[in-house]
Amino acid sequence: MSAEEAKQVVQEKAAQAKEAPKQAKPTAEKQANCLACNKPIIKLRRYYRDGKFYCNKRCWRKHITKSKEEKK
């Protein structure tokens, strides 16, 4: 391997190292959908309960009932 070839290999490795952290970075997921009906939550009309978002009180009740049934 000539000096010129070795230099090229080093540059390629550096380029790969630069790209790697982008892929490794985890994307934080925000809750965007209602837990009851899975519809996207509209900021102004959302219903907040116990750290989670729902469309409205009805969806929250629905989710509570559903989760209670699953625990049985």
Ligand SMILES: [Zn+2]
């Ligand atoms: Zn809903």
